[in-house]
Amino acid sequence: MAKRPKIFGLLAEYETPADLYKACEKVRDAGYGAWDAHTPFPVHGLEKAMGLRPSLVPWIVCVMGFSGAALGYLLQWWTSVVDYPLVISAKPFNSYPAFVPVIFELGILLGSFGAVFGMFGLNRLPTYYHSVFNSSRFSRASDDRFFISIEARDPKYDPDKTRELLESTNALSVEEVED
Amino acid sequence: MSAHHDAGGLPAHEEIHIGEKSGWRKLPLVFGVIGLAGLGLGFATKGEHGADFYFAYLVSLMFWLALGLGGLFFVIIQHGTRAGWSIVVRRLAENAMMTLPALAVLAIPVVFLGAHDLFHWTHVDDPAVANDVMLQAKAGYLNEGSFRVRAIIYMVVWSGLALMYWGWSTKQDKARDPIPLTHKMRWAAPLSIMAFALSLTFGAFDWLMSLDPHWFSTIFGVYYFAGCVSFIHAFLALVVILLHRSGYLRGVVTPEHFHDLGKMMFAFTVFWAYIAFSQYMLIWYASIPEETHWFSYRGQGSFLTLSLVLVFARFVLPFLGLMSRRIKRNPKTLMFWAIWVMAAEFIDMYWLVQPVHANEKQAFDIHFGITDIATFVGIGGVVLAVFTWATCKNALIPTKDPRLLESINHENF
Numbered sequence: 001m002a003k004r005p006k007i008f009g010l011l012a013e014y015e016t017p018a019d020l021y022k023a024c025e026k027v028r029d030a031g032y033g034a035w036d037a038h039t040p041f042p043v044h045g046l047e048k049a050m051g052l053r054p055s056l057v058p059w060i061v062c063v064m065g066f067s068g069a070a071l072g073y074l075l076q077w078w079t080s081v082v083d084y085p086l087v088i089s090a091k092p093f094n095s096y097p098a099f100v101p102v103i104f105e106l107g108i109l110l111g112s113f114g115a116v117f118g119m120f121g122l123n124r125l126p127t128y129y130h131s132v133f134n135s136s137r138f139s140r141a142s143d144d145r146f147f148i149s150i151e152a153r154d155p156k157y158d159p160d161k162t163r164e165l166l167e168s169t170n171a172l173s174v175e176e177v178e179d
Numbered sequence: 180m181s182a183h184h185d186a187g188g189l190p191a192h193e194e195i196h197i198g199e200k201s202g203w204r205k206l207p208l209v210f211g212v213i214g215l216a217g218l219g220l221g222f223a224t225k226g227e228h229g230a231d232f233y234f235a236y237l238v239s240l241m242f243w244l245a246l247g248l249g250g251l252f253f254v255i256i257q258h259g260t261r262a263g264w265s266i267v268v269r270r271l272a273e274n275a276m277m278t279l280p281a282l283a284v285l286a287i288p289v290v291f292l293g294a295h296d297l298f299h300w301t302h303v304d305d306p307a308v309a310n311d312v313m314l315q316a317k318a319g320y321l322n323e324g325s326f327r328v329r330a331i332i333y334m335v336v337w338s339g340l341a342l343m344y345w346g347w348s349t350k351q352d353k354a355r356d357p358i359p360l361t362h363k364m365r366w367a368a369p370l371s372i373m374a375f376a377l378s379l380t381f382g383a384f385d386w387l388m389s390l391d392p393h394w395f396s397t398i399f400g401v402y403y404f405a406g407c408v409s410f411i412h413a414f415l416a417l418v419v420i421l422l423h424r425s426g427y428l429r430g431v432v433t434p435e436h437f438h439d440l441g442k443m444m445f446a447f448t449v450f451w452a453y454i455a456f457s458q459y460m461l462i463w464y465a466s467i468p469e470e471t472h473w474f475s476y477r478g479q480g481s482f483l484t485l486s487l488v489l490v491f492a493r494f495v496l497p498f499l500g501l502m503s504r505r506i507k508r509n510p511k512t513l514m515f516w517a518i519w520v521m522a523a524e525f526i527d528m529y530w531l532v533q534p535v536h537a538n539e540k541q542a543f544d545i546h547f548g549i550t551d552i553a554t555f556v557g558i559g560g561v562v563l564a565v566f567t568w569a570t571c572k573n574a575l576i577p578t579k580d581p582r583l584l585e586s587i588n589h590e591n592f
Contacts (some may be wrong), residue, residue, distance in 0.1 A: 065510070089464070097463055
């Protein structure tokens with residue numbers, strides 16, 4: 001006897017961004033946590049309809065950027081004051097104006113690392129497998145259709161009630177997706 | 180590609196036109212009277228000390244000129260880049276740019292009457308100039324005749340560009356087919372920006388850098404330009420917030436536009452620091468006497484304090500203050516920083532001009548007296564009278580711009 005497959009959750013399909021937008025507001029108001037919206041292009045204001053909190057990326061960039069700047073200063077101070085002091089064009093060892101370009105560049109470098117890798121981390125990228133692709137309809141998420149997925153691990157998830165909620169929106173189809 | 184939701188429509192007539200009984204309609208007269216009174220008072224205090232007056236006058240002139248030039252740059256660059264977000268504030272920038280013809284008249288005292296008091300290199304009979312190898316070498320450029328011809332060229336270019344774009348933009352409000360005018364403005368933008376860049380650079384060389392004729396910095400025009408651009412974004416934010424309080428432009432200029440204006444204020448705060456530091460560091464590192472002395476007398480007496488104030492007021496504090504998204508989107512906090520940025524621009528102009536005069540007198544104490552206030556209020560009054568007159572005359576936004584709705588519904592990510 002074949003083992004009953006594990007369920008990832010429900011996937012609802014929408015024809016327009018407006019339908020998706022309204023559906024997202026409903027799902028948000030129903031109090032779900034583990035769910036997502038999938039669109040072929042950015043939809044302005046969707047983060048509000050989904051009730052997403054502001055991204056953490058700016059804070060990561062801020063911490064990384066200032067750390068980079070501090071490191072840049074430390075590196076130059078240590079090399080030119082402590083480790084190998086040399087008089088260069090009659091300037092003091094700790095010539096901080098001359099250090100600024102490197103301080104600036106290292107601040108930018110680590111800040112941009114923070115932005116790119118922080119974004120990857122928060123998006124859980126790279127992800128090699130995602131259950132939504134088990135649905136054949138989902139390939140249109142990168143073309144002309146809009147989707148909401150609600151995961152079974154959400155404590156509010158109930159196969160019947162969640163399906164009812166999604167069917168009460170203007171969905172073209174609601175289907176169960178295997179994990 | 181993207182999609183919008185809760186899209187707003189075109190605003191009603193009374194939201195984008197200053198009402199007949201609005202207090203805004205009294206402002207041109209009020210500012211005009213204050214301005215002329217200020218100029219009168221300023222000239223009255225001139226007395227024996229012509230130089231004191233003209234240096235104070237030059238500080239104020241370059242400060243308010245930064246507003247007009249900033250407005251002109253804003254208008255041209257938005258057309259040139261086919262920007263969508265800025266259309267709802269572009270008319271206000273056009274009004275700011277319309278102060279340039281008035282500023283051309285206000286520049287007469289500097290170019291014609293006070294040149295001898297301001298610019299040491301005009302004293303051609305003085306042996307200190309006649310025997311100065313460096314000044315003799317520069318005499319082909321730095322002589323009164325060509326200085327005046329260039330000043331007239333700058334003023335014609337700036338006023339001409341301002342009147343040209345103003346004419347097209349207001350004509351579009353009434354045009355049956357507005358699209359060809361948008362194309363025309365975009366077509367003219369690249370040539371205009373080149374004329375603007377050259378005239379602004381040499382204008383800054385002539386009127387600010389040549390105050391100390393031995394000193395030179397090829398980046399100096401960009402330095403002045405950075406201030407112009409900070410100024411216009413701060414000014415636009417302030418004016419829109421005041422218009423919101425009077426009930427105009429609500430729902431037309433939104434927190435999204437405030438956010439963008441704040442971002443540009445932030446960006447040009449950093450840009451100014453980048454330019455100012457590049458200029459400083461190269462001179463500090465090379466340590467050539469005719470270059471370093473420009474900074475050395477700015478470190479004398481109370482000007483050292485002013486130099487440090489400039490670094491913090493112009494860069495460090497607004498850099499930290501304008502970083503947050505929330506501060507840029509909140510009209511109250513944005514207004515605070517807008518006023519701050521404009522005040523910092525004034526400190527910057529004072530710092531560029533007055534130390535030269537102090538160095539001539541060998542008296543390094545900062546003074547800010549009745550002449551400074553009178554010329555600031557005088558030139559500012561005339562400039563703001565023209566600005567408010569232009570604001571009352573036409574709609575507050577370019578009503579027929581083909582992409583007006585895109586601008587109203589503009590959103591940041």
